[in-house]
Amino acid sequence: MENKIGALRAARGWSQGRLAQELQVSRQSVNAIETGKYDPSLPLAFRIAEVFERRIEDVFQPSRNPD
Amino acid sequence: MDSYSDPNDPAARRYIWQMLSLALAFAGSTYVISALYDSGAIAVPLAYALAVLPLAFLLGTFGAFWRFLRNVDEFVRSVHQRAVIAGLFGSYLIANVWGYLELYLPSPTLPAFWLGPIGWAIYGAVAVVLTRRAGLPL
Numbered sequence: 001m002e003n004k005i006g007a008l009r010a011a012r013g014w015s016q017g018r019l020a021q022e023l024q025v026s027r028q029s030v031n032a033i034e035t036g037k038y039d040p041s042l043p044l045a046f047r048i049a050e051v052f053e054r055r056i057e058d059v060f061q062p063s064r065n066p067d
Numbered sequence: 068m069d070s071y072s073d074p075n076d077p078a079a080r081r082y083i084w085q086m087l088s089l090a091l092a093f094a095g096s097t098y099v100i101s102a103l104y105d106s107g108a109i110a111v112p113l114a115y116a117l118a119v120l121p122l123a124f125l126l127g128t129f130g131a132f133w134r135f136l137r138n139v140d141e142f143v144r145s146v147h148q149r150a151v152i153a154g155l156f157g158s159y160l161i162a163n164v165w166g167y168l169e170l171y172l173p174s175p176t177l178p179a180f181w182l183g184p185i186g187w188a189i190y191g192a193v194a195v196v197l198t199r200r201a202g203l204p205l
Contacts, residue, residue: 029141
């Protein structure tokens with residue numbers, strides 16, 4: 001799965017730590033999700049979309065090269 | 068919430084202290100009971116009854132690990148879950164291979180209680196590898 005978390009976060013001037021605080025997860029989790037090393041659960045994906053005030057499909061897209 | 072690697076995280080701090088004290092209590096009680104039994108200070112029925120004590124500490128370590136998994140976030144949990152599975156599979160594999168070796172070939176006996184520490188050692192090594200692979204600090 002691909003995501004625009006990095007761009008959305010940068011647009012707000014947030015650090016990974018700040019986003020982690022907003023989501024109540026570890027900074028490591030934000031890093032892993034942002035770099036595509038970990039796909040979040042559906043509840044966390046919805047929370048991420050909510051934090052950025054976007055629809056979930058605006059934040060996450062299916063990968064063009066699925067594993 | 069933060070990860071296992073953050074010493075300021077209450078869940079990680081609690082987990083480390085619980086595991087450390089339970090592991091020490093397990094090793095200490097095993098040693099004391101064994102020494103008492105060997106010296107003839109306790110009778111066989113009492114030795115059986117006391118043997119429950121290390122088991123309680125061992126179950127405590129499982130409980131502490133379970134609570135730890137419930138208190139960390141889903142990504143950190145997934146890393147440790149995969150590491151635990153690797154540890155269980157690894158110790159299962161060693162138990163099987165060594166068991167057949169002992170059965171069919173002249174091989175040194177591997178006491179079964181070593182499978183626990185071996186499993187935890189594999190878990191630890193795999194957790195480090197998975198954490199590093201995700202590009203995260205330990």
